[in-house]
Amino acid sequence: MKLLSYFRGEAFQRGVHPPSCKLTADRPIRRLPFAPRLVVPLSQHIGKPSRPIVRVGEEVVRGQPIAEANGWLSVPQHAPATGVVEAIELRPSARGPWTESIVIRVYEASTQEVLWGAPQDLDAFPPQDIILAVQRTGMVGLGGAAFPSHAKLSVPEGASVETLVVNGCECEPYLTCDHRMMVEHARDLMVGIRHAMRATGASRAIIGVEDNKPEAAAAMRAALPPGGNVFVEEVPTKYPQGSEKMLITALFGVEVPSGKLPLSLGMIVNNVGTLAALGRLLPAGQGLVERVVTVTGPGVGRPGDYRVPLGTPLSFVLDYAGAPASVANDSRQVILGGPMMGQAIASLDVPVTKGVSGVLVFRGEDMAAREGRRTYPCIKCGECVESCPMGLNPSMLGMLALRREYDAMGGQYHLGDCFECGCCTWICPSNIPLVQQFRVAKQILREKAAA
Amino acid sequence: MKASVEIRSAPHIKGPRSVEQIMANVVYSLLPICAFFVYQYGLSAAASILVVTAACLLTERAFVRTGTQAGSLSDFSATITGLLLALTLPPGFPLWMGAVAGISAIALGKALFGGIGFNVFNPALVGRAFVQAAFPAAIATYTPSFLPGRFTEFIPSSLAWPLMAPADTAAWLKAMQYDAMASASPLARWKFEGFVTPAWDLVTSLAGHMAVGPSPLLIVLCGAYLALRRFMDWRIPVAVLGSAGLSALIIYAAFGTKYPDPFFMLFSGGLVLGAVYMATDMATSPVTPRGMWLYGGLIGVLTVMIRYYSGLPEGVMYAILIGNAATPLIERVTQPTPFGKGASIHARKSASYTMHPDYISREEASAKTPKKRFLKNKPKKT
Numbered sequence: 001m002k003l004l005s006y007f008r009g010e011a012f013q014r015g016v017h018p019p020s021c022k023l024t025a026d027r028p029i030r031r032l033p034f035a036p037r038l039v040v041p042l043s044q045h046i047g048k049p050s051r052p053i054v055r056v057g058e059e060v061v062r063g064q065p066i067a068e069a070n071g072w073l074s075v076p077q078h079a080p081a082t083g084v085v086e087a088i089e090l091r092p093s094a095r096g097p098w099t100e101s102i103v104i105r106v107y108e109a110s111t112q113e114v115l116w117g118a119p120q121d122l123d124a125f126p127p128q129d130i131i132l133a134v135q136r137t138g139m140v141g142l143g144g145a146a147f148p149s150h151a152k153l154s155v156p157e158g159a160s161v162e163t164l165v166v167n168g169c170e171c172e173p174y175l176t177c178d179h180r181m182m183v184e185h186a187r188d189l190m191v192g193i194r195h196a197m198r199a200t201g202a203s204r205a206i207i208g209v210e211d212n213k214p215e216a217a218a219a220m221r222a223a224l225p226p227g228g229n230v231f232v233e234e235v236p237t238k239y240p241q242g243s244e245k246m247l248i249t250a251l252f253g254v255e256v257p258s259g260k261l262p263l264s265l266g267m268i269v270n271n272v273g274t275l276a277a278l279g280r281l282l283p284a285g286q287g288l289v290e291r292v293v294t295v296t297g298p299g300v301g302r303p304g305d306y307r308v309p310l311g312t313p314l315s316f317v318l319d320y321a322g323a324p325a326s327v328a329n330d331s332r333q334v335i336l337g338g339p340m341m342g343q344a345i346a347s348l349d350v351p352v353t354k355g356v357s358g359v360l361v362f363r364g365e366d367m368a369a370r371e372g373r374r375t376y377p378c379i380k381c382g383e384c385v386e387s388c389p390m391g392l393n394p395s396m397l398g399m400l401a402l403r404r405e406y407d408a409m410g411g412q413y414h415l416g417d418c419f420e421c422g423c424c425t426w427i428c429p430s431n432i433p434l435v436q437q438f439r440v441a442k443q444i445l446r447e448k449a450a451a
Numbered sequence: 452m453k454a455s456v457e458i459r460s461a462p463h464i465k466g467p468r469s470v471e472q473i474m475a476n477v478v479y480s481l482l483p484i485c486a487f488f489v490y491q492y493g494l495s496a497a498a499s500i501l502v503v504t505a506a507c508l509l510t511e512r513a514f515v516r517t518g519t520q521a522g523s524l525s526d527f528s529a530t531i532t533g534l535l536l537a538l539t540l541p542p543g544f545p546l547w548m549g550a551v552a553g554i555s556a557i558a559l560g561k562a563l564f565g566g567i568g569f570n571v572f573n574p575a576l577v578g579r580a581f582v583q584a585a586f587p588a589a590i591a592t593y594t595p596s597f598l599p600g601r602f603t604e605f606i607p608s609s610l611a612w613p614l615m616a617p618a619d620t621a622a623w624l625k626a627m628q629y630d631a632m633a634s635a636s637p638l639a640r641w642k643f644e645g646f647v648t649p650a651w652d653l654v655t656s657l658a659g660h661m662a663v664g665p666s667p668l669l670i671v672l673c674g675a676y677l678a679l680r681r682f683m684d685w686r687i688p689v690a691v692l693g694s695a696g697l698s699a700l701i702i703y704a705a706f707g708t709k710y711p712d713p714f715f716m717l718f719s720g721g722l723v724l725g726a727v728y729m730a731t732d733m734a735t736s737p738v739t740p741r742g743m744w745l746y747g748g749l750i751g752v753l754t755v756m757i758r759y760y761s762g763l764p765e766g767v768m769y770a771i772l773i774g775n776a777a778t779p780l781i782e783r784v785t786q787p788t789p790f791g792k793g794a795s796i797h798a799r800k801s802a803s804y805t806m807h808p809d810y811i812s813r814e815e816a817s818a819k820t821p822k823k824r825f826l827k828n829k830p831k832k833t
Binding site: 173331335417422 | 456457458462464466470472473566568569681735736738739740743786788789790791792
């Protein structure tokens with residue numbers, strides 16, 4: 001079956017099928033209340049951190065810019081709530097190191113309306129002005145990479161874009177925030193697609209949705225604009241379809257050449273959540289102050305998709321979602337993002353940032369099943385080779401990593417192509433932490449290259 | 452104490468597959484084959500299976516105790532080695548020699564290399580090769596299947612005292628009024644007498660008194676179970692049987708009378724057992740899909756060559772051992788093509804969308820609409 005759909009050009013090669021566990025797919029998005037203090041890190045995106053333009057003690061209204069873009073590959077930050085700037089100081093971040101953040105004490109009596117914003121008629125804008133408008137919203141890729149959207153939408157000199165691919169795959173288990181966005185905000189999405197197409201000069205847009213989300217596809221089909229140049233395409237569910245290269249293969253039957261961007265094929269890929277948010281923010285001329293986060297996992301009492309003000313500490317999110325931290329002596333794991341590629345965090349003081357698509361909580365007993373498994377040496381079953389979407393040989397890479405042959409891994413065995421999707425580790429019957437080894441190897445190779 | 456937060460590396464979920472599960476399923480799939488073997492040869496076969504497997508497990512245990520090995524008894528891999536080894540030995544093989552085979556299989560074939568996953572050669576075949584070199588007469592002594600009284604009486608050679616020569620089965624058979632013919636294996640009969648056993652008799656192993664192993668048909672069915680549940684790679688058996696059949700067919704077509712038909716080639720001897728259970732041993736076969744085809748093809752051709760052009764009637768064992776030895780080399784030259792570095796960087800015609808839209812709307816009459824078969828909501832041409 002797998003082979004058949006591959007030859008029909010409807011799937012990428014290899015990949016895995018982890019259980020989807022989309023507990024929250026049928027629940028509407030709800031709003032999370034404001035935490036007493038919000039922490040807005042200046043670096044929530046790939047690129048240079050923003051420059052704060054407020055001072056300690058200054059009052060800010062919701063939606064007001066509080067930090068400006070520092071150069072081209074950077075975005076401004078907006079106040080996620082009406083309140084007063086309490087501090088601009090180092091605060092813990094998801095990645096580990098403390099980063100410069102703006103702390104806002106929220107006015108409890110405020111209505112928390114977005115009061116900042118200048119409605120604009122984007123259809124009158126030339127493409128480069130749309131891109132500037134996108135930068136002003138502070139938008140980054142909401143799928144998790146947090147790459148500044150305006151940089152992604154701007155077509156470099158000499159290249160041309162024909163197709164805007166809209167990524168609605170959401171292949172990670174548990175996560176449903178994009179799914180709910182597609183169902184509930186299909187109209188905003190179409191507005192976002194229209195502006196993105198104008199900004200890039202694309203003549204068509206194709207929304208790729210995995211076929212386990214039929215109601216999302218139906219909602220988007222119902223909202224399609226009359227022009228007939230936006231298509232909704234269901235692709236067979238498989239992990240990691242949400243990787244842009246895999247989605248392009250599934251849609252067009254072509255592989256993006258190694259080391260190149262989809263741009264080389266005349267395509268730009270954007271996440272549905274990003275475009276839907278743009279579709280709402282751009283015409284209103286507002287900034288990104290909140291995002292939809294899936295709070296789920298076996299350790300969450302009230303799982304759901306929540307509209308979370310940026311900067312809300314995770315402890316507050318988890319308390320509200322029914323995963324309080326007060327149970328004594330209970331160990332658990334909190335993951336930002338999905339279970340396959342998400343990042344476990346060490347501190348619940350970490351705020352929700354623009355790139356956080358999900359918060360997952362696994363209890364001790366959920367982890368125990370995995371903990372109890374022993375690790376064998378590689379039995380060379382070849383399952384990892386048959387599941388690596390990038391066509392690598394994780395078995396060989398893993399054995400080389402044990403022997404610290406990092407140069408061979410990077411050169412002969414194409415370690416650089418690995419994007420750490422986790423398929424090999426998920427399938428490995430010997431329970432070898434392959435991705436972890438690869439991450440270490442890549443870091444060492446990077447350091448070697450820099451030295 | 453407050454609730455603690457633990458950190459782990461992604462991915463945070465794990466597939467259901469485990470080494471124990473794979474190995475246990477291989478053992479389950481071997482049980483019907485063992486039962487058939489016992490049905491064919493009775494008490495001696497049962498004792499042989501038990502003794503050889505016990506020897507393998509005890510040897511494994513002894514090496515695991517030393518702390519230098521990665522495996523454990525609960526991973527079932529030594530059980531597989533024992534069962535397979537017993538199935539390749541003649542049913543009347545003296546039990547003490549069977550124990551030697553089991554011990555050498557694990558000690559020389561597996562433990563020496565570092566235990567599970569590290570072995571270069573299939574341990575069961577190492578054990579068999581060891582006893583073939585050590586006891587050439589005993590390992591060539593077959594008895595016919597379905598002898599009366601097989602469930603109450605041992606084949607006399609089975610019960611030889613350790614380090615003693617086994618009893619002569621030929622005399623025992625003569626007393627039971629069987630000619631020596633029936634106790635030669637079909638391959639030996641072809642090689643030394645030019646007699647070709649009909650292929651269908653070989654497929655079921657049920658046609659009267661023959662010196663054959665368990666039914667190839669049953670082995671293929673059990674292998675199909677494993678392949679369907681993806682506990683075994685289907686490519687290797689297909690490649691082994693395909694290349695053996697093909698090379699036998701070519702030789703048969705070229706020099707007809709001198710050589711048997713390809714069906715005889717496929718179903719005689721241990722080829723099917725070797726292709727389905729021995730060549731597919733994970734640790735000793737390539738991990739790369741293309742390598743699996745090459746490896747299987749090599750084994751198939753080698754088997755036919757050894758059977759036809761060497762002094763031995765049977766060639767599967769050596770073919771697989773040579774294939775095992777070639778595995779690292781095969782893997783080296785058959786690494787998978789990374790994404791975006793192969794021919795697939797050119798668009799396939801069957802894709803859902805053409806790469807560069809020379810149309811805007813699929814509904815346009817003149818639009819080049821890519822055909823999507825088998826799919827609902829396919830675009831309609833007006």
